[in-house]
Amino acid sequence: MTRDSLLPLLAAHVLTHGLGQASLRPLARAAGTSDRMLLYHFGSKEALMADLLGHIAQVYAAALDAAMGAERAASRGEVVARILAQGDAAAMQPFLALWWEIVAGAVRGIASYRTAARAMMDELLGWLETQMPADDPDPKGGARYLLTLIEGTLMLGAIDHGDTAHDGLLASGLLRP
Template sequence: MASDTRDRILDALETLLLDVGVTQVTLEAVAGVAGVSKGGLLYHFPSKESLLASMVRRLGERSDQYLADAVAQGRTVSETYLQSPIGEGAPEISIYRSMLASMRSADGQHDEVQQAIADVMRSWDAGLLAEFDDPVQAEIVRLAGDGLYLAALLGLPDPDPDLHRRVVHRLLGTDPAN
């Protein structure tokens, strides 16, 4: 039950961040949207910074699970990292929503939140480095994936699907016919 309450509070925080931005988010507002008392919220999250950092850590857990599932299905880390950020499935949408809310929480005022975001953004580095003999190529793939995701977060137009596919094949050195 506590996990359900924690998730409900974190979902409420994401909703508020997406709707009004970090400057308008208060513990009282989050508690109200989550349907808990402020004391109930403080039981789980002793401060606004703790609440924000927990939201980002949950994003990291979801992202790690998404990657593990993709690899279990036979996809590589780099293919998964370079995919279009908004897929058709619920995990992609949930991660996208959490990432957007997390980015909106990064106001430079909370060291714990900034570190949690940095940890999430770099969490796939080891997997990318393991797939390439050249660390420069792994970094190029990471930067391209970051750019794709940031463009989606900003609402920029999706790249042409055929061009995107060709870019991924070139970056990964794979045969575009497959």
């Protein structure tokens, strides 16, 4: 059991149960080892969480790569629709649920959370830029505009205000009814 072979098991547990349940003994159980060994491999819980969040950010990046469509979208609205469909996919749900815990931790100043949040958002923004329509007049600014809208939509969806966000997107003119 090396450190690298443990990370996927730990990530799986955190993705389904959340960061609140991420204490050493449950994590160890999920990875088939003991709290003693987790500390042996990672040094401390803080270091473990840093490694783990880093690993999760990598997995997220890989998931985005895998989801990257071959051909570009024809309009900004199509980009938004594609990404939101992507966000609704079952495979992305655990990431979304985890995301808000990471944001909350980042705001509270926990360094590893900040790092993971930045990494995941950089990844998403980069991906978004590649997805912009070929004839977009301002792909860079447009990607940032869409990212802001998308994140707002995801947040509203997370608190049962999905309809609000949907109506907002309709009013933006990006989506057709």
